[in-house]
Every structure is written in C-alpha cells, then in structure tokens.
Amino acid sequence: MAGQFERRRQEGDDQDRLTCRDCGFIAYENPKVVVGSVVAVPGAGPGAGPDAVLLCRRAIEPRRGFWTLPAGYLEMHETVEEGARREAWEEARARIETEGVLAVYSIARLGQVQVMFRARLAEPGFEAGPESLEVRAFAWDDIPWDEIAFPTVHWALNAWREGAGFPSPAVLNPPEDLRGIRPLPGHVLAGDAG
Amino acid sequence: MAGQFERRRQEGDDQDRLTCRDCGFIAYENPKVVVGSVVAVPGAGPGAGPDAVLLCRRAIEPRRGFWTLPAGYLEMHETVEEGARREAWEEARARIETEGVLAVYSIARLGQVQVMFRARLAEPGFEAGPESLEVRAFAWDDIPWDEIAFPTVHWALNAWREGAGFPSPAVLNPPEDLRGIRPLPGHVLAGDAG
Numbered sequence: 001m002a003g004q005f006e007r008r009r010q011e012g013d014d015q016d017r018l019t020c021r022d023c024g025f026i027a028y029e030n031p032k033v034v035v036g037s038v039v040a041v042p043g044a045g046p047g048a049g050p051d052a053v054l055l056c057r058r059a060i061e062p063r064r065g066f067w068t069l070p071a072g073y074l075e076m077h078e079t080v081e082e083g084a085r086r087e088a089w090e091e092a093r094a095r096i097e098t099e100g101v102l103a104v105y106s107i108a109r110l111g112q113v114q115v116m117f118r119a120r121l122a123e124p125g126f127e128a129g130p131e132s133l134e135v136r137a138f139a140w141d142d143i144p145w146d147e148i149a150f151p152t153v154h155w156a157l158n159a160w161r162e163g164a165g166f167p168s169p170a171v172l173n174p175p176e177d178l179r180g181i182r183p184l185p186g187h188v189l190a191g192d193a194g
Numbered sequence: 195m196a197g198q199f200e201r202r203r204q205e206g207d208d209q210d211r212l213t214c215r216d217c218g219f220i221a222y223e224n225p226k227v228v229v230g231s232v233v234a235v236p237g238a239g240p241g242a243g244p245d246a247v248l249l250c251r252r253a254i255e256p257r258r259g260f261w262t263l264p265a266g267y268l269e270m271h272e273t274v275e276e277g278a279r280r281e282a283w284e285e286a287r288a289r290i291e292t293e294g295v296l297a298v299y300s301i302a303r304l305g306q307v308q309v310m311f312r313a314r315l316a317e318p319g320f321e322a323g324p325e326s327l328e329v330r331a332f333a334w335d336d337i338p339w340d341e342i343a344f345p346t347v348h349w350a351l352n353a354w355r356e357g358a359g360f361p362s363p364a365v366l367n368p369p370e371d372l373r374g375i376r377p378l379p380g381h382v383l384a385g386d387a388g
Contacts, residue, residue, distance in 0.1 A: 027221050074307065115309075
C-alpha cells in the first residue's frame with residue numbers, strides 16, 4: 001500500500017508532502033484530535049473521596065495491558081463532546097455526561113491535540129468494550145500509577161484532582177447556536193478555515 | 195488531481211474512505227484543528243474599556259473583506275499555543291502571549307475543531323500580513339458586528355467579553371513535562387492514540 005507515494009515539495013510550499021507519483025494527489029498530514037474524559041464514578045472505592053475515576057486496561061497496542069482513560073480519535077462530523085461520549089461507550093460501555101473541558105494537551109512530536117473532558121456517569125454501569133481488557137473505577141489512592149499507559153493520562157488525572165478546567169458553557173459552542181453542531185445533509189468536506 | 199481516488203468501504207470499517215484505485219492507499223479524512231486568539235490591545239479606542247481587540251480584515255476567500263480573529267490551521271509538530279502565536283504573526287504581524295484557553299469550538303459539518311486563546315500583545319505594534327487587507331484594534335463598542343466573517347468569531351469575542359475560559363496552567367501541558375512539546379529529531383508520523 002502507499003508504494004506509489006513519495007515526499008515531494010510543491011512550488012510555493014514550505015514543507016514536503018506525501019504525493020502520489022502517478023496522479024499528483026497530495027495526502028496532507030494534519031494534526032489529529034484525540035477526545036477523552038476523566039469520568040467520575042460516585043461512591044466507589046473504600047477510603048476514597050466521593051468519586052472514583054474510570055480507567056480502561058488496553059487490549060491493543062501500543063501499551064497493551066496498561067491503564068488509560070476512555071479516549072480516541074475524533075471522527076469527521078462529530079463535536080468534541082460527541083466524540084468523548086462515543087469513546088466512553090466504545091471502550092468502557094459507559095454512558096457519560098461531559099461537564100466541561102478539563103484540558104487541551106499538545107503532543108507535538110506526534111502531531112496530536114487531546115481535548116480532555118471532566119465527565120460523570122450519566123447512568124450506572126460500565127464494562128470492557130472490545131479495545132479494553134477490563135474497566136475499573138479506581139479510588140484516587142488505588143490508581144495504578146506505575147501501569148499508566150501515557151503521560152497525558154497522568155496529566156489529566158492530576159488536573160482533574162486539582163479541580164482544573166472550567167465548566168463554563170462559554171468555552172464550548174453556545175447551546176443556542178446550532179450552526180457548528182448540526183451536520184449539513186450529506187458530506188461537506190473540510191476546507192473552510194476560520 | 196485525485197482522479198484515481200474513489201470512496202470505498204474496507205472490510206471491518208463502518209465508513210467509506212477515499213481510496214486510490216491503483217495502489218489502495220487510503221487518504222483518511224480527519225477533523226482539522228484551527229488555532230486562534232482574541233488578542234487584547236491595551237489602551238486603544240476612545241470611550242472603551244481598558245482593552246481593545248485585534249481583528250483582521252480577510253484578503254482571501256472565503257469571506258474576503260470581512261473581519262476575523264487571527265486564526266488558522268494548526269501545523270504538524272507544533273503545540274496549540276505555538277500555532278496561535280504563529281497565526282497572529284502571519285495574519286497580524288503581532289507578537290502575542292497566550293494567557294489560557296478561551297474556548298473549544300466544534301464545527302462538525304466541516305470536521306473542524308477550533309481552539310481559541312485569550313491572549314495579549316507581547317510587544318507593541320501590528321500590521322496586515324499577506325492574508326489580511328488591514329488589521330485594527332477595536333474598542334468593544336466599535337466592533338463591526340455586521341461584517342464579522344464567521345460565527346465562531348462572534349462566539350469567541352462574546353466569551354472573551356464575559357470573562358470565560360481559564361488561565362489555569364493545568365489545562366495545557368504541564369510546563370515541567372516537555373514530552374509533549376519537544377519534537378523528536380526527524381519526523382515521527384502520527385499513529386499513537388492516547
């Protein structure tokens with residue numbers, strides 16, 4: 001696959017781009033968006049504060065067997081909140097309600113932006129989805145810090161614990177303005193820069 | 195260009211993808227990240243509050259001639275803050291300091307996520323870059339509301355005015371942990387999901 005692509009500089013561009021040798025198609029590489037959440041689970045864990053947090057043990061590489069937050073790539077035509085809810089369902093079979101943005105992390109070396117939410121269970125219950133070996137609610141003191149999959153999981157858990165982030169509605173789309181949220185009929189390809 | 199690509203469903207996938215008829219290369223379409231800022235300019239504008247805001251009149255389509263915030267697509271291998279600073283330079287020849295995330299907007303129909311910063315001029319002076327017809331600091335009451343380019347510019351200006359957002363350091367990468375910020379030597383392609 002992709003054998004006919006090479007890195008080539010276009011006139012007027014300042015970077016090489018993956019370009020098809022045959023037809024000249026340019027596969028632009030853009031940063032990808034990961035959406036995820038720290039999901040508070042009420043009442044779990046002995047000796048803990050009021051809320052435990054949901055962690056998933058990864059069933060897939062990279063970092064199989066290590067613990068992570070329910071998170072994954074945002075899909076086209078969904079909002080960041082919708083993506084975070086979908087990932088919580090796919091990985092932890094949890095129905096969640098997002099309460100606000102907890103953090104925005106950049107993983108520049110990978111070309112990745114992570115939008116992490118503060119969230120809570122919208123209905124009781126969770127279990128491992130297909131990409132998880134197991135899903136558990138950990139009291140803060142029981143979090144397996146030595147078996148955490150990624151640095152951003154550490155960061156987000158600490159930000160959650162410190163009460164960071166802002167549940168102000170102004171930081172997400174205004175709820176009364178649906179222009180950003182409702183997809184148009186059919187697919188409209190990205191191309192409009194703000 | 196791209197004449198040899200067609201939309202095709204892969205086994206096990208739930209969406210059609212742009213696929214090269216010859217070599218099978220899949221050009222995944224992912225949401226794109228726009229970074230921008232509301233830049234406070236001290237002391238400008240008669241009868242205004244203490245700060246005016248920087249707006250750029252677009253020299254390019256779409257919405258040529260309308261006013262927008264300095265904003266544009268995040269590039270590979272830069273953090274969201276770096277991208278916002280770069281765009282402020284490119285479009286408004288302004289050196290800015292970001293103070294925190296103001297808002298995270300989803301434009302689902304375009305597959306776009308906008309990370310907007312609260313920022314201020316790091317040094318005096320600004321002027322039109324190549325993509326702007328003119329750049330001005332507007333006192334709040336002088337903002338040309340009928341000539342604003344995009345809904346998210348309205349949203350971000352209102353969020354800024356309402357004091358939304360959070361300058362808490364926890365919502366961006368922890369400053370003492372450089373793993374997300376420093377690019378590795380050479381290019382590492384995205385592929386690692388959090």
